[in-house]
Amino acid sequence: MALRRRRRPGPELTASLTGGAPGLPAPSQLELDRRAFRARRSRRSTLVALVSTLVFAVVVYVGVTNSPGWPRVQTTFFSLSNAREAFPDILRGLWLNVQVLVIGGLCVLVLGLGIAVLRTLRGPAFAPLRLLATGYVDLFRGMPLIITLYLVGFGLPALRLQGLPTSPFVLGTLAIVLTYSAYVAEVFRAGIESVHPSQRAAARSLGLSHRQTTRIVVLPQAVRNVTPALLNDFVALQKDVGLISVLGAVDAVRAAQIEVGQTFNFTPYVVAGLLFVLLAVPSARIADGVAARARRRQQSGSVL
Amino acid sequence: MSAVLDVRGVVKAFGDNVVLRGVDLSVDEHQVVALIGGSGSGKSTLLRCTSLLETVDDGQVLLDGEDVTDPRVDADAVRRRLGVVFQAFNLFPHMTVLDNVTLAPTVVHGRSRADAREEAHALLTRIGLADKAGEYPDRLSGGQQQRVAIARALAVHPRVLLLDEITSALDPELVGEVLRVVREVAAQGMTIVMATHEMGFAKQVADTVCFLDQGVVLESGPPEQVLGEPVEARTRQFLSRVIDAGRL
Ligand SMILES: Nc1ncnc2c1ncn2[C@@H]1O[C@H](COP(=O)(O)OP(=O)(O)O)[C@@H](O)[C@H]1O
Numbered sequence: 205m206a207l208r209r210r211r212r213p214g215p216e217l218t219a220s221l222t223g224g225a226p227g228l229p230a231p232s233q234l235e236l237d238r239r240a241f242r243a244r245r246s247r248r249s250t251l252v253a254l255v256s257t258l259v260f261a262v263v264v265y266v267g268v269t270n271s272p273g274w275p276r277v278q279t280t281f282f283s284l285s286n287a288r289e290a291f292p293d294i295l296r297g298l299w300l301n302v303q304v305l306v307i308g309g310l311c312v313l314v315l316g317l318g319i320a321v322l323r324t325l326r327g328p329a330f331a332p333l334r335l336l337a338t339g340y341v342d343l344f345r346g347m348p349l350i351i352t353l354y355l356v357g358f359g360l361p362a363l364r365l366q367g368l369p370t371s372p373f374v375l376g377t378l379a380i381v382l383t384y385s386a387y388v389a390e391v392f393r394a395g396i397e398s399v400h401p402s403q404r405a406a407a408r409s410l411g412l413s414h415r416q417t418t419r420i421v422v423l424p425q426a427v428r429n430v431t432p433a434l435l436n437d438f439v440a441l442q443k444d445v446g447l448i449s450v451l452g453a454v455d456a457v458r459a460a461q462i463e464v465g466q467t468f469n470f471t472p473y474v475v476a477g478l479l480f481v482l483l484a485v486p487s488a489r490i491a492d493g494v495a496a497r498a499r500r501r502q503q504s505g506s507v508l
Numbered sequence: 509m510s511a512v513l514d515v516r517g518v519v520k521a522f523g524d525n526v527v528l529r530g531v532d533l534s535v536d537e538h539q540v541v542a543l544i545g546g547s548g549s550g551k552s553t554l555l556r557c558t559s560l561l562e563t564v565d566d567g568q569v570l571l572d573g574e575d576v577t578d579p580r581v582d583a584d585a586v587r588r589r590l591g592v593v594f595q596a597f598n599l600f601p602h603m604t605v606l607d608n609v610t611l612a613p614t615v616v617h618g619r620s621r622a623d624a625r626e627e628a629h630a631l632l633t634r635i636g637l638a639d640k641a642g643e644y645p646d647r648l649s650g651g652q653q654q655r656v657a658i659a660r661a662l663a664v665h666p667r668v669l670l671l672d673e674i675t676s677a678l679d680p681e682l683v684g685e686v687l688r689v690v691r692e693v694a695a696q697g698m699t700i701v702m703a704t705h706e707m708g709f710a711k712q713v714a715d716t717v718c719f720l721d722q723g724v725v726l727e728s729g730p731p732e733q734v735l736g737e738p739v740e741a742r743t744r745q746f747l748s749r750v751i752d753a754g755r756l
């Protein structure tokens with residue numbers, strides 16, 4: 205949709221737009237004409253966008269509902285009675301997904317940050333740690349998540365080691381954390397490297413140690429620079445937590461699967477899918493907002 | 509009087525590029541030394557070697573008689589005794605002006621927050637920025653940012669203040685306000701080494717001017733002599749270029 209939203213003007217902007225600020229001369233005829241033209245143009249593009257969206261929606265609706273297979277698709281994928289019946293179980297399953305999401309998300313942040321810091325350590329003394337961190341990232345970023353899930357979920361319990369968890373919930377979370385930490389570590393590393401070396405020099409010349417410099421000066425700026433990217437990864441994580449169902453954890457996807465197996469009606473999948481979408485919408489909007497704010501801040505900051 | 513800072517035969521190379529070929533420089537307490545020299549002559553490199561941001565390839569730097577280029581010396585402890593101001597300000601953008609100034613006193617020197625804040629306010633008042641304490645650096649003009657950077661360096665009570673072309677990133681009309689602060693700091697007895705292109709300022713404030721050329725201090729002495737009646741042909745050449753550029 206091409207609806208362009210204007211940023212709401214701040215107090216100082218409002219004053220200049222209305223032309224009523226004390227000390228500001230009344231706008232000239234030229235400026236008034238320009239403003240009138242801008243308003244007209246923006247009204248027209250809003251109208252065009254609205255109409256074209258509407259036309260598109262109608263065409264799709266008519267096309268789909270008139271297709272020969274539609275009645276059958278409607279009953280197998282969009283059956284209201286099936287949806288109502290499956291809903292409570294799926295919702296209960298979704299709660300498990302939310303738990304994996306929250307616990308896993310926090311672990312990913314900590315582990316990812318730790319690995320990123322290890323990868324940026326300089327000096328020969330840290331070479332083994334650096335190598336280890338690099339190897340970790342290469343391994344888990346390259347391995348498909350589903351395979352990591354199988355290996356961790358079925359491989360670890362097969363070792364029959366005392367004290368090792370066997371619940372699919374724990375193992376699934378572990379596999380997701382392993383994979384996502386590798387991605388998030390790279391995001392953090394990019395953030396750390398985006399902080400100009402002169403910032404480090406300034407901190408060191410004040411007598412801050414390497415560790416203090418990293419913690420107080422570099423990391424806060426790095427995190428601020430990569431927050432939009434992190435939120436994007438969070439949205440991705442939100443749907444990938446549904447994959448723990450392959451280990452048999454009764455989450456939203458698995459609950460839907462069980463329902464489908466009993467009725468041979470696919471509506472529960474649609475219900476589960478829509479619930480995941482609903483879960484993701486708020487984070488996606490927050491991510492948009494944060495990204496927009498970061499852009500504005502970068503534009504307003506003077507270079508020197 | 510013994511030297512606060514004593515640079516002895518310092519050599520520094522970046523790969524094949526030998527930037528310093530044995531630099532000697534001695535700075536007494538309360539003295540202001542101006543480093544002049546063409547762009548790329550190694551002024552910044554010399555200051556970075558002094559503040560241990562670079563390791564020297566030969567020679568020594570003595571701070572209060574202690575050889576700080578000895579690898580057994582704790583570099584962080586040495587830097588605590590120095591104040592550095594860079595050409596590009598390098599304030600921390602995620603901290604307010606006040607936090608920038610109180611960071612080192614609290615985190616490095618272990619002073620109480622209240623104590624550090626009080627002194628920071630006094631410093632900011634001195635440089636005319638008391639009302640900007642709560643602002644973030646990107647809301648300040650270049651001249652204001654550079655004055656804050658000076659306050660940040662002074663907040664740790666350094667033995668020596670190292671200034672690296674602190675006005676060359678500024679608009680001409682902002683240079684004056686920054687130099688005024690430096691002049692005042694010098695008048696209060698701070699020991700200063702400053703790399704500068706402002707020959708007029710060097711003439712007024714410096715006790716000694718050192719001309720750095722091809723990796724050595726080619727000529728040094730009182731400003732009237734080095735800037736007025738230079739002995740070396742290369743110094744004269746450099747100064748005439750500077751005069752042509754309208755900076756004397
Ligand atoms: N970190 C570095 N790596 C490689 N070369 C450098 C580095 N820093 C400075 N140089 C080189 O050292 C020389 C002197 O630079 P500098 O000390 O910045 O000169 P000045 O401050 O007098 O203009 C230049 O040729 C520059 O390219």
Ligand SMILES: [Mg+2]
Nearest residue numbers: 551552672673
């Ligand atoms: Mg320089």
